[in-house]
Amino acid sequence: MRFFSDNAASVHPKVMAALTEANDQDTAYDGDALSAQLSGAFSDLFETNVEAMWVATGTAANSLALAALCQPHQGVICHEEAHIEQDEAGAPGFYTGGAKLMLASGAGAKLSPDTIDTMCAAIRDDVHQVQPAAVSITNASEYGLVYRPEEVTAVADVCKKRGLGLHMDGARFANAIATLDCHPADVTWKAGVDVLSFGFVKNGGMGAEALVFFDKNLSSETHYLRKRAGHLQSKGRYLAAQILAMLDGDLWLDNARAANQGAQIIAEAAGERLLYPVEANEIFITLSASEAETLRRAGFDFYDWGEGQARLVTSWNQSAEDIRPLAEAIGAL
Amino acid sequence: MRFFSDNAASVHPKVMAALTEANDQDTAYDGDALSAQLSGAFSDLFETNVEAMWVATGTAANSLALAALCQPHQGVICHEEAHIEQDEAGAPGFYTGGAKLMLASGAGAKLSPDTIDTMCAAIRDDVHQVQPAAVSITNASEYGLVYRPEEVTAVADVCKKRGLGLHMDGARFANAIATLDCHPADVTWKAGVDVLSFGFVKNGGMGAEALVFFDKNLSSETHYLRKRAGHLQSKGRYLAAQILAMLDGDLWLDNARAANQGAQIIAEAAGERLLYPVEANEIFITLSASEAETLRRAGFDFYDWGEGQARLVTSWNQSAEDIRPLAEAIGAL
Amino acid sequence: MRFFSDNAASVHPKVMAALTEANDQDTAYDGDALSAQLSGAFSDLFETNVEAMWVATGTAANSLALAALCQPHQGVICHEEAHIEQDEAGAPGFYTGGAKLMLASGAGAKLSPDTIDTMCAAIRDDVHQVQPAAVSITNASEYGLVYRPEEVTAVADVCKKRGLGLHMDGARFANAIATLDCHPADVTWKAGVDVLSFGFVKNGGMGAEALVFFDKNLSSETHYLRKRAGHLQSKGRYLAAQILAMLDGDLWLDNARAANQGAQIIAEAAGERLLYPVEANEIFITLSASEAETLRRAGFDFYDWGEGQARLVTSWNQSAEDIRPLAEAIGAL
Amino acid sequence: MRFFSDNAASVHPKVMAALTEANDQDTAYDGDALSAQLSGAFSDLFETNVEAMWVATGTAANSLALAALCQPHQGVICHEEAHIEQDEAGAPGFYTGGAKLMLASGAGAKLSPDTIDTMCAAIRDDVHQVQPAAVSITNASEYGLVYRPEEVTAVADVCKKRGLGLHMDGARFANAIATLDCHPADVTWKAGVDVLSFGFVKNGGMGAEALVFFDKNLSSETHYLRKRAGHLQSKGRYLAAQILAMLDGDLWLDNARAANQGAQIIAEAAGERLLYPVEANEIFITLSASEAETLRRAGFDFYDWGEGQARLVTSWNQSAEDIRPLAEAIGAL
Incomplete structure (x- = not known):
């Protein structure tokens, strides 16, 4: 995903x-x-x-x-x-x-x-x-x-x-x-x-x-x-x-709410990893190279954001069910 | 039209x-x-x-x-x-x-x-x-x-x-x-x-x-x-x-052919009025203000092109049946 | 000159x-x-x-x-x-x-x-x-x-x-x-x-x-x-x-007057050759290639201005004495 | 000066x-x-x-x-x-x-x-x-x-x-x-x-x-x-x-040498005040507002360079005699 x-x-x-x-x-x-x-x-x-x-x-x-x-x-x-x-x-x-x-x-x-x-x-x-x-x-x-x-x-x-x-x-x-x-x-x-x-x-x-x-x-x-x-x-x-x-x-507001809610699911899982409070649909976290590798092998794609950091963005069309696997994977790191 | x-x-x-x-x-x-x-x-x-x-x-x-x-x-x-x-x-x-x-x-x-x-x-x-x-x-x-x-x-x-x-x-x-x-x-x-x-x-x-x-x-x-x-x-x-x-x-060629064929129908009707040979889907004709008025009242829209002249453009989605009424109206002027 | x-x-x-x-x-x-x-x-x-x-x-x-x-x-x-x-x-x-x-x-x-x-x-x-x-x-x-x-x-x-x-x-x-x-x-x-x-x-x-x-x-x-x-x-x-x-x-007006007066000397000599009335310090004349050659051999420099024409410009520092030789040369063509 | x-x-x-x-x-x-x-x-x-x-x-x-x-x-x-x-x-x-x-x-x-x-x-x-x-x-x-x-x-x-x-x-x-x-x-x-x-x-x-x-x-x-x-x-x-x-x-080198030498005179006088080594003809020094005021009242003009700092520039035409009064004034602060 x-x-x-x-x-x-x-x-x-x-x-x-x-x-x-x-x-x-x-x-x-x-x-x-x-x-x-x-x-x-x-x-x-x-x-x-x-x-x-x-x-x-x-x-x-x-x-x-x-x-x-x-x-x-x-x-x-x-x-x-x-x-x-x-x-x-x-x-x-x-x-x-x-x-x-x-x-x-x-x-x-x-x-x-x-x-x-x-x-x-x-x-x-x-x-x-x-x-x-x-x-x-x-x-x-x-x-x-x-x-x-x-x-x-x-x-x-x-x-x-x-x-x-x-x-x-x-x-x-x-x-x-x-x-x-x-x-x-x-x-x-x-x-x-x-x-x-x-x-x-x-x-x-x-x-x-x-x-x-x-x-x-x-x-x-x-x-x-x-x-x-x-x-x-x-x-x-x-x-x-x-x-x-x-x-x-x-519709613009509904879509944004959906994306934001998805971000909150990840934010909760990320906990201490969060670099910034999550106030929209972008999540910036600390993530080592090997952790990033683990997530990517599990099928999650995202951008590195400088060394040891990553950016994750949720979208209007990603449901809680779509996102939970990533949240769990982050939690499991 | x-x-x-x-x-x-x-x-x-x-x-x-x-x-x-x-x-x-x-x-x-x-x-x-x-x-x-x-x-x-x-x-x-x-x-x-x-x-x-x-x-x-x-x-x-x-x-x-x-x-x-x-x-x-x-x-x-x-x-x-x-x-x-x-x-x-x-x-x-x-x-x-x-x-x-x-x-x-x-x-x-x-x-x-x-x-x-x-x-x-x-x-x-x-x-x-x-x-x-x-x-x-x-x-x-x-x-x-x-x-x-x-x-x-x-x-x-x-x-x-x-x-x-x-x-x-x-x-x-x-x-x-x-x-x-x-x-x-x-x-x-x-x-x-x-x-x-x-x-x-x-x-x-x-x-x-x-x-x-x-x-x-x-x-x-x-x-x-x-x-x-x-x-x-x-x-x-x-x-x-x-x-x-x-x-x-x-499809690009089919559409263009359709538009060009429409232009030829008008070109034939326009006869002496043509300012240029019709080699694509644009027709430029002499058309007095009163003639233009007649066509517009009959429901045909087009641009004036300087005084006493007009430009007509046909499109890919206009069939011969769509265009013939205009051709006839021009012929009847 | x-x-x-x-x-x-x-x-x-x-x-x-x-x-x-x-x-x-x-x-x-x-x-x-x-x-x-x-x-x-x-x-x-x-x-x-x-x-x-x-x-x-x-x-x-x-x-x-x-x-x-x-x-x-x-x-x-x-x-x-x-x-x-x-x-x-x-x-x-x-x-x-x-x-x-x-x-x-x-x-x-x-x-x-x-x-x-x-x-x-x-x-x-x-x-x-x-x-x-x-x-x-x-x-x-x-x-x-x-x-x-x-x-x-x-x-x-x-x-x-x-x-x-x-x-x-x-x-x-x-x-x-x-x-x-x-x-x-x-x-x-x-x-x-x-x-x-x-x-x-x-x-x-x-x-x-x-x-x-x-x-x-x-x-x-x-x-x-x-x-x-x-x-x-x-x-x-x-x-x-x-x-x-x-x-x-x-001084700006004196200098301009001097240049303009020089232009008038040439204008008078040019007569029928003039392409435009001379109202400043530029003179445009008809001049054949051979005539141009003649003038240049006599030491006068100027620009050709299209075929058979030339432009001459007088300057603030050219006196009547400076200019008369050119006027005479043009008159003698 | x-x-x-x-x-x-x-x-x-x-x-x-x-x-x-x-x-x-x-x-x-x-x-x-x-x-x-x-x-x-x-x-x-x-x-x-x-x-x-x-x-x-x-x-x-x-x-x-x-x-x-x-x-x-x-x-x-x-x-x-x-x-x-x-x-x-x-x-x-x-x-x-x-x-x-x-x-x-x-x-x-x-x-x-x-x-x-x-x-x-x-x-x-x-x-x-x-x-x-x-x-x-x-x-x-x-x-x-x-x-x-x-x-x-x-x-x-x-x-x-x-x-x-x-x-x-x-x-x-x-x-x-x-x-x-x-x-x-x-x-x-x-x-x-x-x-x-x-x-x-x-x-x-x-x-x-x-x-x-x-x-x-x-x-x-x-x-x-x-x-x-x-x-x-x-x-x-x-x-x-x-x-x-x-x-x-x-001449370019002679002039530059003259300006640089002037700068050295000031640099020596400025001593600890220097913000940078003086390698050309600009001298940047610490200078309080009241010190700046003192120098200006003595007839020396220069730019403030942020708070508590000043820039002095010497020129090709300023001789050692021209510059020494400033050097002395700085030394006397």
């Missing part, structure tokens, strides 16, 4: 069904009936007037968000282990026209308000140094930790003080909400987030993420940038269909 | 079925079993060893191809009505890091070897002028005309003489082959094409095009550029599945 | 003297006493409150101006023979992050308001087509023709109507003013120009041009862009010194 | 004289007689066949070098306090088309071979992570320390092993050579450096640095990039003149 990443899981049957249902001729690009519902659906979900657009990948969503927030000669503050820094092949530099990711550290890949503030204070306000224009945080973080509403608010307060926009990479936003058990608005626009990359692909979608602009001034040019990046698919209705199916009846 | 564009048509049932069949967990990105078949499948089709990769859109395919052929300070010669110039929102400039499209004219949006050669000859070989690095031609062209093998060869000969790479935008490559009735190799690598954007979305696909590198030296860096552009979908197997389904049993 | 280009002439003694005078320690970059005078000096000259900055070259000045006016996904309308299109190696694409030069034609490398308006009208207002953000005109034009104040006003009126910024490439602005005999304000901000590249290098300077922002909102980010482009020289005072010396006592 | 930076010092009389001597008409850009001597002069100096070109600033020189070594999707390893990272406003990102500076730490702003090797080893060889293409080191470093020939060789060995190019930022290369007392070749091409930014502006020049390519394959495209960046000055002969004057009779 695979615990490499939730981004390799299958697509939820309801999403597949939505694709079939959408399979008729309609206007191309985002002129179709389904795409037209997107901003409305997210406005309903977030209980505020947002502008939403579909894109195929989280990298595209994040990069477009940063390009909306940051000019080519400016910078974006993010965690040194942020996905945009570590795993997106320099996409932020590409989309922003050469802007700089300004790297900060922090436990569990989370940024504290103080870290951001101190970093800003150390930058001379002259033309020789790159000036930050935005902050990007990931919720749930790259180590599966969540930012609580008050934590986001504290980060946003520094952003306001420093004149910075705030982006949230929500590749696993659903998993964060499932854990936080708060309204999606609480940890986003009410807390001061300007743009959210709302992930669906890791959570049962096929190839559609949503870029949600709470600050609608930021979205107008992004329509051009999406097309210019080759991300305005001509049959966009199939992306809209996926997302609408995920929103329908809170 | 809609004749706006083939890019709005529905997805072929076999492609839908392939998505369902692919719906199991597999390795992410292009590490899955289906993506692994792509280069082989295209090597078989073209009867030579190629490297192929999927991307979601034609704009991404074209832009990645140009970025592989052209450095930021260089240029790409193309027709002034080429899709890359007119309809891609500046994507070539984005992907190449600011390279210049160098515009040439030619009947039916086709470039002649002489035009390219004359254009190159007029560029001073100094650092003040942008030097061309590649030529991009579209087959079938933006006016639905095809380049025959010997025409491509003649263009490629100038490219070789001038040290230029050759890209073919094949958004409607299938329609071209259906008309040319030649082997796909004849009008591509055997004629001197280095990279082909092979379109499937307009021909029954959902969101997958193929970038086919005949010059495999060009492809290695493109893997990085695709990721950097946010086009490496984590569930890439669903793109591979679409393309493999289209290649299977030559 | 050389008539290749005014950009190869020597530096005016007063400019050399100003360098010597500036040769003491001062604050680096543009924090020195001379640089601090720049905006004031140009505000005086233009009789309005401007922001001015030095850069070493016209290409840098033009490109920074365009980057201030145009986002990466937008375009700049210019003449197809504009220096920014023909002779700057793609610098506008580099500085703007990939924006597109949108080429228009017009006699004598001048743009008419109608041409610009028609061009804008033909661009669909959708995300597929690059939208223009600015117009760039050259005064004096690449064929040595001047835009009169009312002509600039007419262009600016179209710009306002279409929401476009207006840049003037004034590599030979001094020559234009010398001919127009108007106040510099009349043909710039009073006529609707937002940014001017004010050239000095072709007119007796060494390596300093001025970028003059009439719309001061445009200048703030440009300070960052200049540094980011490597154009914030640490000993900027030597650039400021050159420009201030050129402004002092209207 | 000013100890802010050597980049604010006056221009050496011999350089001024060279400008005057160059003040005649010649071919524009780098087609003149002086520019033509540049590669030869540096080939003589380095005792190998190099290609050299002038640019106005160190930022431009560094950025062009990095653009020659690194593609837009790649990265450059440098020290986290390197000038290219801290003080060039993101110019490397601009010139390379968005490449990433990959930051390493090390005492005295120097990079060790192990640090580079470890950094490379930690980067997964996949398309998700930016792959490094080059290393940039600064000699003398930002803290005034020199790399010895064997240290550069050790860095270059890692570069070769990892397939990376090696750039040396030599803004204060002259000061390094003055201290090392070695042949310039020993610490550059013989040690494995591919491109050198050879600074003159901080050492008595006005506005001219040299970009020296030891790997001549790297230089051909750079001619285009220099023009495209607006750095091909039309009166380039005045830049060539400056550099040739600096090379003539080893």
Whole structure:
């Protein structure tokens, strides 16, 4: 059984069904009936007037968000282990026209308000140094930790003080909400987030993420940038269909809860091995090379995460029955 | 009935079925079993060893191809009505890091070897002028005309003489082959094409095009550029599945033939109105405003194409019965 | 005697003297006493409150101006023979992050308001087509023709109507003013120009041009862009010194008058050979290959300008005595 | 007396004289007689066949070098306090088309071979992570320390092993050579450096640095990039003149020795206050706010360098008599 990443899981049957249902001729690009519902659906979900657009990948969503927030000669503050820094092949530099990711550290890949503030204070306000224009945080973080509403608010307060926009990479936003058990608005626009990359692909979608602009001034040019990046698919209705199916009846939340529950089963078995509290669907544990070998021989796949450590990720479609053998195997090490 | 564009048509049932069949967990990105078949499948089709990769859109395919052929300070010669110039929102400039499209004219949006050669000859070989690095031609062209093998060869000969790479935008490559009735190799690598954007979305696909590198030296860096552009979908197997389904049993050719036959029905009815010979699935006709109004009132949708002209595009899923009413309506004008 | 280009002439003694005078320690970059005078000096000259900055070259000045006016996904309308299109190696694409030069034609490398308006009208207002953000005109034009104040006003009126910024490439602005005999304000901000590249290098300077922002909102980010482009020289005072010396006592106008008068001497001799009226210091004439050969054998250097044509440029430091031999040689052909 | 930076010092009389001597008409850009001597002069100096070109600033020189070594999707390893990272406003990102500076730490702003090797080893060889293409080191470093020939060789060995190019930022290369007392070749091409930014502006020049390519394959495209960046000055002969004057009779070395000797005077006085050994013309010392105040009241200007620390820089034109008062004032604190 695979615990490499939730981004390799299958697509939820309801999403597949939505694709079939959408399979008729309609206007191309985002002129179709389904795409037209997107901003409305997210406005309903977030209980505020947002502008939403579909894109195929989280990298595209994040990069477009940063390009909306940051000019080519400016910078974006993010965690040194942020996905945009570590795993997106320099996409932020590409989309922003050469802007700089300004790297900060922090436990569990989370940024504290103080870290951001101190970093800003150390930058001379002259033309020789790159000036930050935005902050990007990931919720749930790259180590599966969540930012609580008050934590986001504290980060946003520094952003306001420093004149910075705030982006949230929500590749696993659903998993964060499932854990936080708060309204999606609480940890986003009410807390001061300007743009959210709302992930669906890791959570049962096929190839559609949503870029949600709470600050609608930021979205107008992004329509051009999406097309210019080759991300305005001509049959966009199939992306809209996926997302609408995920929103329908809170499927996104059900799927995330399922994945999170699976993670808790492993977390309990892992006990002292846990490197971080398990607040989403990622589990980081200490695991020696020989222990890793034992698990792999038993049929469990996962990534090593530096020496003596491993990352396990549960997915929406893994039931408790699927996961228990791994939990038991870990317990038995 | 809609004749706006083939890019709005529905997805072929076999492609839908392939998505369902692919719906199991597999390795992410292009590490899955289906993506692994792509280069082989295209090597078989073209009867030579190629490297192929999927991307979601034609704009991404074209832009990645140009970025592989052209450095930021260089240029790409193309027709002034080429899709890359007119309809891609500046994507070539984005992907190449600011390279210049160098515009040439030619009947039916086709470039002649002489035009390219004359254009190159007029560029001073100094650092003040942008030097061309590649030529991009579209087959079938933006006016639905095809380049025959010997025409491509003649263009490629100038490219070789001038040290230029050759890209073919094949958004409607299938329609071209259906008309040319030649082997796909004849009008591509055997004629001197280095990279082909092979379109499937307009021909029954959902969101997958193929970038086919005949010059495999060009492809290695493109893997990085695709990721950097946010086009490496984590569930890439669903793109591979679409393309493999289209290649299977030559579905791509059947669909294109169907669309082309529909276009011929309209072409016959249009007679003297035709602005160009109909060699693919696009028909350009003279049509006065009142005539256009008459057709639209009768339920036919299409684009005006400048004053007194219109563009009609047929799709893979429009049968002769679907199309005849339009043909009759045109005949009755 | 050389008539290749005014950009190869020597530096005016007063400019050399100003360098010597500036040769003491001062604050680096543009924090020195001379640089601090720049905006004031140009505000005086233009009789309005401007922001001015030095850069070493016209290409840098033009490109920074365009980057201030145009986002990466937008375009700049210019003449197809504009220096920014023909002779700057793609610098506008580099500085703007990939924006597109949108080429228009017009006699004598001048743009008419109608041409610009028609061009804008033909661009669909959708995300597929690059939208223009600015117009760039050259005064004096690449064929040595001047835009009169009312002509600039007419262009600016179209710009306002279409929401476009207006840049003037004034590599030979001094020559234009010398001919127009108007106040510099009349043909710039009073006529609707937002940014001017004010050239000095072709007119007796060494390596300093001025970028003059009439719309001061445009200048703030440009300070960052200049540094980011490597154009914030640490000993900027030597650039400021050159420009201030050129402004002092209207040396810039005297030099331009001298060059223009030289051009008139040749123009009179050229008579029917003239391809354009001579309104600055460039003369374009019909000249057969054998005639060109004759002139060159007599010691006169110049550029061929296409077949059977030649370009001659006079410089600030060529006296009537210097020039008469060429005029006579042309007359004697 | 000013100890802010050597980049604010006056221009050496011999350089001024060279400008005057160059003040005649010649071919524009780098087609003149002086520019033509540049590669030869540096080939003589380095005792190998190099290609050299002038640019106005160190930022431009560094950025062009990095653009020659690194593609837009790649990265450059440098020290986290390197000038290219801290003080060039993101110019490397601009010139390379968005490449990433990959930051390493090390005492005295120097990079060790192990640090580079470890950094490379930690980067997964996949398309998700930016792959490094080059290393940039600064000699003398930002803290005034020199790399010895064997240290550069050790860095270059890692570069070769990892397939990376090696750039040396030599803004204060002259000061390094003055201290090392070695042949310039020993610490550059013989040690494995591919491109050198050879600074003159901080050492008595006005506005001219040299970009020296030891790997001549790297230089051909750079001619285009220099023009495209607006750095091909039309009166380039005045830049060539400056550099040739600096090379003539080893003026560059004499000036650097003078500055370094001044630094030694201060270093001796500073004693325990020294934060780093003084190996060039920069002195970093502990200095409390009140001590700084005392020195400033006595007429000495310099930069604070973080809390309780200060940076003092000596220049070519400061004699022992100029500097002794500062040394005494420091001694008296």
